[in-house]
Amino acid sequence: MNQWMNAFLSFLSFENAQIEGSIDDLEPSCVDKLHAVILEVCDLYERKYEEEFRPYLQNIISACWSLLVKRGSAPKYDLIATRGIAFLTTVSKSPDFGLFQDVAILQQICEKIVIPNVELRDEDEELFEDNPLEYIRRDMEGSDAESRRRSAVELVKGLLIKFEEPVTKTFSAYVNSMLTQYASNPSVNWKSKDSAVYIVTALGWKSGTQTSGATETSRLVDIVDFFKSQIAPELISASSNSIPFPVLIADAIRFTTLFRNQIPTELLLQVVNCCQTLLACPIVVIHSYAAICIERLLTVKDQVTEGVTQRYVLRFGQVQLLPILPSVLASLFALIAPGKPENEYVMRCVLRVIVTSQTSIAPQLSLVIGALKSALERACSNPANPRYNHYLFDSIACLVKVLGPMSVEMLSKLEELLFGTFQIILANDIVEFGPYVLQILAQMLSLHLKQHEKPLPNEYTILLPALLTPTLWDRSGYIPGMVQYLDSFIRKNVSVILSSNQLIPILGIFQKLIASKAHDHYGLSLISALVQCVPLDTMKPYLIDILKVLVIRLQTGKTVKYTQKLLCFLSIFVVHYGTEVLASSLDSIQPQLLLLIIQQVWIKDVVSIGNFIDRKCCAIGSASLLTSKIFISEPYSNCFGVLLNVTIALLEGIQSAVGVDGSENEEIDVNSDNAVAYSQLAHALQGKSRDPFPQVDARKHLAQCLSQWSLANPGKLEEIVKNSVEPAAQQALQNYMTLTTS
Numbered sequence: 001m002n003q004w005m006n007a008f009l010s011f012l013s014f015e016n017a018q019i020e021g022s023i024d025d026l027e028p029s030c031v032d033k034l035h036a037v038i039l040e041v042c043d044l045y046e047r048k049y050e051e052e053f054r055p056y057l058q059n060i061i062s063a064c065w066s067l068l069v070k071r072g073s074a075p076k077y078d079l080i081a082t083r084g085i086a087f088l089t090t091v092s093k094s095p096d097f098g099l100f101q102d103v104a105i106l107q108q109i110c111e112k113i114v115i116p117n118v119e120l121r122d123e124d125e126e127l128f129e130d131n132p133l134e135y136i137r138r139d140m141e142g143s144d145a146e147s148r149r150r151s152a153v154e155l156v157k158g159l160l161i162k163f164e165e166p167v168t169k170t171f172s173a174y175v176n177s178m179l180t181q182y183a184s185n186p187s188v189n190w191k192s193k194d195s196a197v198y199i200v201t202a203l204g205w206k207s208g209t210q211t212s213g214a215t216e217t218s219r220l221v222d223i224v225d226f227f228k229s230q231i232a233p234e235l236i237s238a239s240s241n242s243i244p245f246p247v248l249i250a251d252a253i254r255f256t257t258l259f260r261n262q263i264p265t266e267l268l269l270q271v272v273n274c275c276q277t278l279l280a281c282p283i284v285v286i287h288s289y290a291a292i293c294i295e296r297l298l299t300v301k302d303q304v305t306e307g308v309t310q311r312y313v314l315r316f317g318q319v320q321l322l323p324i325l326p327s328v329l330a331s332l333f334a335l336i337a338p339g340k341p342e343n344e345y346v347m348r349c350v351l352r353v354i355v356t357s358q359t360s361i362a363p364q365l366s367l368v369i370g371a372l373k374s375a376l377e378r379a380c381s382n383p384a385n386p387r388y389n390h391y392l393f394d395s396i397a398c399l400v401k402v403l404g405p406m407s408v409e410m411l412s413k414l415e416e417l418l419f420g421t422f423q424i425i426l427a428n429d430i431v432e433f434g435p436y437v438l439q440i441l442a443q444m445l446s447l448h449l450k451q452h453e454k455p456l457p458n459e460y461t462i463l464l465p466a467l468l469t470p471t472l473w474d475r476s477g478y479i480p481g482m483v484q485y486l487d488s489f490i491r492k493n494v495s496v497i498l499s500s501n502q503l504i505p506i507l508g509i510f511q512k513l514i515a516s517k518a519h520d521h522y523g524l525s526l527i528s529a530l531v532q533c534v535p536l537d538t539m540k541p542y543l544i545d546i547l548k549v550l551v552i553r554l555q556t557g558k559t560v561k562y563t564q565k566l567l568c569f570l571s572i573f574v575v576h577y578g579t580e581v582l583a584s585s586l587d588s589i590q591p592q593l594l595l596l597i598i599q600q601v602w603i604k605d606v607v608s609i610g611n612f613i614d615r616k617c618c619a620i621g622s623a624s625l626l627t628s629k630i631f632i633s634e635p636y637s638n639c640f641g642v643l644l645n646v647t648i649a650l651l652e653g654i655q656s657a658v659g660v661d662g663s664e665n666e667e668i669d670v671n672s673d674n675a676v677a678y679s680q681l682a683h684a685l686q687g688k689s690r691d692p693f694p695q696v697d698a699r700k701h702l703a704q705c706l707s708q709w710s711l712a713n714p715g716k717l718e719e720i721v722k723n724s725v726e727p728a729a730q731q732a733l734q735n736y737m738t739l740t741t742s
Helices: 002-012 030-048 050-070 075-093 103-118 122-130 132-139 148-162 164-184 186-204 223-237 246-258 265-278 284-297 318-335 344-381 386-406 408-427 434-450 458-467 470-474 476-499 503-514 520-533 536-556 560-577 579-589 593-608 612-626 636-651 698-712 716-724 727-741
Strands: 205-209 213-217 301-306 309-314
Touching: 002 030, 002 050, 030 050, 030 075, 050 075, 050 103, 075 103, 075 148, 103 148, 103 164, 103 186, 122 132, 122 246, 132 284, 148 164, 148 186, 164 186, 186 205, 186 223, 186 246, 213 246, 223 246, 223 265, 246 265, 246 284, 265 284, 265 318, 284 318, 284 344, 318 344, 344 386, 344 408, 386 408, 386 434, 408 434, 408 458, 434 458, 434 476, 458 476, 470 476, 470 503, 476 503, 476 520, 503 520, 503 536, 520 536, 520 560, 536 560, 536 579, 536 593, 560 579, 560 593, 560 612, 579 593, 593 612, 593 636, 612 636, 612 698, 636 698, 636 716, 636 727, 698 716, 698 727
Parallel strands: none
Antiparallel strands: 205 213, 301 309
């Protein structure tokens, strides 16, 4: 190591004016790149081999310091600055932090390292004006971890870990000086306040995330006082048409967003009103920051104690939003109107406003759907912004989720407003939007399941033949939405499928899905819906082939996911078609195949299922299975006690470790040309598992099945329970049996 470190020190002090080029160059020279790589290597040594590296640390820090001070703020030196500051940050968090404990050193770090790299440069101003979305990603989202500002802020945070009081005291003095400079001549010294806000953000932040904001702040920094004295006045005085220092307004909104949990409740409405006003600002960064701030403020929750229970409520929720809802929506929709660029931050704010408003948005439905449809129609011509498009479709899905269940008329109105645009998207094969459209159509179709008296609109039936086209199922991104659609259609209108001879195409789709480790659970979901809705006489000719497909897959490609979902399907089969039908169908494939599955799969793996609804389903299926006629005699009767133990374990929430053998690697089994990305819409999600027995109490079902079986087979149940059921399970079973009398 000595040989390497001496060479590193030599290279860090190396300079050559002819090689380094002009300071106006945008790209770093080869010497700059060499220095940056060496600092990165030293950073790794300090992280991984601190003891071995310690003898060289002081000299490396000195060389790093010299480079950081010597190199200016020109963009070509950004790489050296970020790598050097990152190295110092690592040292500040390591056992060698004592190297920075002297107050004079802390002052030098603040004066020579932090402040110069936090200061807004001309290049940053150009980015603010010319490439606002990139500025937002770097400044608000933190996407660019290599930026000078972010590196300097991280250094301050690192120093605060071990030297909170001296660092806060030292840096606060500089902050006060910068604020004084700004107050003396704002038009000249406005950048001083910009730097001060950044440093206070670093000093005040102790823990939190971009998603949740600051959850813990420094006891030495009064964030609320700073907000009231320095941030709120900027927001209040800002006018959408007259903003002398746009960066400071952006800083104020950013500070508000980061420390939203600390803002007093009484100031929230004022802050939201200020941000709403700034939505009309033509400066992209400012109206985008305003949208981000409103969106994040609508997520802040407070813990409320009610008796012995605690729950979280929105600090600025539906009640508080309702009076300003029309004006907020109008301001947001003005930013996504024709001629405006697609702004993902604005669309995300639209989504959050809909989520918060809930049913209060019903009077604004025509306005909201009109604006979203217009935005969608424009996006169809060039689907270039995936995040914007996702929030757009999720906003529509949220409207369906919130308003659809209100009434038949409301659902019909949503369908009337959306069907036309969705049909155009599918007809024109806009593949980026196809998965989204199918999810929302499936979502609306599922709402009809609760409206038994209302016939299904004809548009859903017209779409059905197209969804059964085999080539469409080669698009993996389309599969979840299409399966949800078919699942709901089967449950609502299975007679149409049977009368139009569409059962066989659906069974072909089932077979294709089962062959894929990535999509087998969708195939099991589809066949489960058929078993629940199609009469046995109609399905009987296909049962052996269906079960053969499932068994072959179990033998050749057994995975945890497949095995657990298969057990759920078999449980549904047993309840709807009977154990005897299952046994005879499987025995046609191989003698005593059901017995083998019970012994090698059902008993071994069913308790490993974690999903509550799947466990309930398998418990009900197990109860029906073990109390069927075939369990009266051998060889099935030999499994009775073990299967009863397993059933009680399911009901008691006992879960074993996953014990399924087989590969869990999901295969990519679609052609890359046909692979359309799938992204689940949060508000179109219908739940990971639909309860196939919503009206059934699983414990009571087991007790009733056992009671009936015991009456038909006097004395046998008591003997089996005594000899084969574990003591804890016996007590649980005794409790279940009391349910039959209640």
